[in-house]
Amino acid sequence: MPRPPRGPKPPRSPLAPPASFVWTRRIVLALLGVFTFLPLWVMVSGSLKPLKDVQAAWSWIPANLTLRPYVDIWSTVPLGHYFVNSLVVSSCSTAISVVIAILAAYAVSRHRFPGRQLFSVTVLSTQMFPGILFLLPLFLIYVNIGTTTGVQLNGSWLGLIVTYLTFTLPFSIWMLVGYFDSIPRELDEAAKVDGNGPIGALVRVIVPAALPGIVTVAVYSFMTAWGEVLFASVMTDDSTRTLAVGLRNYASQNDVYWNQIMAASLVVSIPVVVAFLLLQRYLVAGLTAGSVK
Amino acid sequence: MRRAGLPYLLLLPAVLFELLVHVVPMLTGIYMSFKHLTEFFIRNWSAAPAAGLDNYRFALDFNGAIGRQLLQSFWTTCAFTVLTVCLSWLLGTGAAVLMQDPFRGRGLLRTYFLVPYALPAYTAAITWEFMFQRDTGLVNTLLVHDLHLFKTAPFWLIGGNSFWALLITAVWRTWPFAFLVVTAGLQNIPGDLYEAAALDGAGTWQRIRSITLPQLRSVNQVLVLVLFLWNFNDFNTPYTLFGNVPPPQANLISVQIYDTSFQNWNFGSGSAMSVLLLLFLLVVTAVYLLLTNRRRKTDA
Numbered sequence: 324m325p326r327p328p329r330g331p332k333p334p335r336s337p338l339a340p341p342a343s344f345v346w347t348r349r350i351v352l353a354l355l356g357v358f359t360f361l362p363l364w365v366m367v368s369g370s371l372k373p374l375k376d377v378q379a380a381w382s383w384i385p386a387n388l389t390l391r392p393y394v395d396i397w398s399t400v401p402l403g404h405y406f407v408n409s410l411v412v413s414s415c416s417t418a419i420s421v422v423i424a425i426l427a428a429y430a431v432s433r434h435r436f437p438g439r440q441l442f443s444v445t446v447l448s449t450q451m452f453p454g455i456l457f458l459l460p461l462f463l464i465y466v467n468i469g470t471t472t473g474v475q476l477n478g479s480w481l482g483l484i485v486t487y488l489t490f491t492l493p494f495s496i497w498m499l500v501g502y503f504d505s506i507p508r509e510l511d512e513a514a515k516v517d518g519n520g521p522i523g524a525l526v527r528v529i530v531p532a533a534l535p536g537i538v539t540v541a542v543y544s545f546m547t548a549w550g551e552v553l554f555a556s557v558m559t560d561d562s563t564r565t566l567a568v569g570l571r572n573y574a575s576q577n578d579v580y581w582n583q584i585m586a587a588s589l590v591v592s593i594p595v596v597v598a599f600l601l602l603q604r605y606l607v608a609g610l611t612a613g614s615v616k
Numbered sequence: 617m618r619r620a621g622l623p624y625l626l627l628l629p630a631v632l633f634e635l636l637v638h639v640v641p642m643l644t645g646i647y648m649s650f651k652h653l654t655e656f657f658i659r660n661w662s663a664a665p666a667a668g669l670d671n672y673r674f675a676l677d678f679n680g681a682i683g684r685q686l687l688q689s690f691w692t693t694c695a696f697t698v699l700t701v702c703l704s705w706l707l708g709t710g711a712a713v714l715m716q717d718p719f720r721g722r723g724l725l726r727t728y729f730l731v732p733y734a735l736p737a738y739t740a741a742i743t744w745e746f747m748f749q750r751d752t753g754l755v756n757t758l759l760v761h762d763l764h765l766f767k768t769a770p771f772w773l774i775g776g777n778s779f780w781a782l783l784i785t786a787v788w789r790t791w792p793f794a795f796l797v798v799t800a801g802l803q804n805i806p807g808d809l810y811e812a813a814a815l816d817g818a819g820t821w822q823r824i825r826s827i828t829l830p831q832l833r834s835v836n837q838v839l840v841l842v843l844f845l846w847n848f849n850d851f852n853t854p855y856t857l858f859g860n861v862p863p864p865q866a867n868l869i870s871v872q873i874y875d876t877s878f879q880n881w882n883f884g885s886g887s888a889m890s891v892l893l894l895l896f897l898l899v900v901t902a903v904y905l906l907l908t909n910r911r912r913k914t915d916a
Contacts, residue, residue, distance in 0.1 A: 340717065340820040348714040352725065355711055359732060362743045362788065365754050369746065381757040423629045430626035442627060449638040451897060453849040455870045456890035459877050460644035461637060489637040492630055521622060550736035553851045553870070557878065567738050567852075571859075581746050588739035599734035600727050607800045 370586035377581040392586035399583055405569035412480055413548035416487035420544050428499035429525050450493045454553050462557055478560040486554050491544040502536030535605040542602050546595050566591045649887035671888035689872040700786045701843045708794025716802050733792035741856035744785040748772035778866040786853050801835030837908045
């Protein structure tokens with residue numbers, strides 16, 4: 324039990340939480356803080372140790388600090404190559420997916436048409452399919468498209484881009500519909516009075532007004548593509564390997580370069596983590612808007 | 617005429633891609649599950665001999681090696697999912713509710729808690745893999761060397777402990793998502809509910825019990841379902857943590873199907889297992905929605 328505070332009690336407003344609440348909050352948040360911290364510390368401190376130190380018993384504080392792992396990661400495995408692959412695949416799938424989601428969300432938010440409900444339900448329900456279910460057929464379809472038409476989807480950037488862009492479509496459409504619904508229709512009408520067609524109204528009025536939502540959806544799509552392992556492990560070859568699969572290659576036959584793995588993990592995480600944290604405010608707002616409906 | 621066609625035109629790209637990547641492969645997968653589809657027929661799979669229900673019999677023959685493995689991995693996945701969802705929901709909701717009222721450093725702490733969710737799944741799993749190493753990992757240093765809880769250092773990535781290693785890794789990554797969603801949900805609770813409760817003299821704990829938690833019900837309905845589906849289908853975490861061949865105690869169903877399909881090159885039974893998995897998830901989802909919706913109606 325928490326100790327009662329010593330001395331005269333400070334005056335409290337009737338809404339101030341009781342000591343039991345304050346102490347529960349402190350203890351729970353402190354424990355969660357430590358839980359969250361441990362792997363982050365392992366990443367940072369592990370990446371600053373020489374190889375022999377990460378092969379010995381774990382030490383909390385690095386005894387010999389070195390930046391060597393950050394240099395070596397680029398030559399031990401073709402990390403730069405993986406980086407480019409991940410960057411191309413994630414950027415392209417994000418860009419295409421956002422444009423498609425904007426168009427679809429605009430249709431659902433601003434038009435009443437037969438099949439509207441069906442579309443929303445179908446798209447959302449694809450979200451629950453186990454990835455493994457369509458991995459096998461998709462793999463075979465890509466192989467067969469390759470043999471019959473010559474368009475290489477298996478083992479190429481294109482195949483991964485097409486696959487990833489659909490992964491995030493359902494969530495992106497759902498979230499953007501929420502955003503678009505919150506934009507007053509009078510704005511569209513005003514744009515139409517000014518001589519814009521429906522697409523003009525979308526580009527000139529709705530897209531700028533929903534920009535935070537669009538950016539959030541883009542970051543979410545990028546993160547999903549950047550972190551995907553299952554499809555990347557099957558649909559890439561040595562030349563198109565993404566970071567998600569390529570990072571395994573730091574474990575050679577004889578040595579596991581844990582210091583380099585930690586350094587590489589940090590390097591590949593920082594872009595997405597920074598982007599996410601900068602935009603988390605919009606993500607909360609977007610989820611709030613979506614759940615109102 | 618152009619007016620009426622416009623929404624369909626706008627939806628067309630989304631529908632086309634969904635068809636290509638989700639719908640057609642799913643139908644193909646169901647078709648494949650009735651075929652003897654092995655490595656010999658990959659380039660020409662329509663020529664694969666028909667299998668009838670053989671693949672399903674094979675997968676559900678719990679006396680055979682494959683069927684027994686599948687059944688065990690199904691139970692493992694169930695236990696893993698239930699525990700991960702419960703713990704993540706509990707931690708996420710707890711932290712979000714405790715942080716509902718402003719205090720110094722709240723914004724910073726919120727951002728900090730979201731870092732595990734922002735990390736790519738595989739870097740988080742790789743880091744935990746390092747921490748769970750028997751001789752060089754942080755976990756054993758903490759438990760054996762610092763806290764003296766064990767006499768000899770246990771293995772975490774093989775044997776029975778691998779289940780707990782998997783669970784901890786999954787919870788570490790999942791609870792911040794629950795936290796994020798509940799935090800968003802809390803902002804939709806009308807403030808006058810709290811003001812009315814304060815006028816009635818309700819304390820902080822009482823307000824959480826009688827206003828906050830009931831008001832979160834609709835958010836929780838979706839959140840729990842999403843957490844369940846994600847974790848039941850999780851591949852990234854076990855695959856990164858254990859590689860191709862996970863220990864049987866931590867063999868999740870996605871990895872099991874992946875192994876059947878791509879290690880043993882038996883796409884027919886891999887597809888049959890996937891279809892069974894989908895059927896199971898459909899039934900669970902339908903029952904869940906039915907039960908939770910009925911409860912909401914009777915409460916209303």
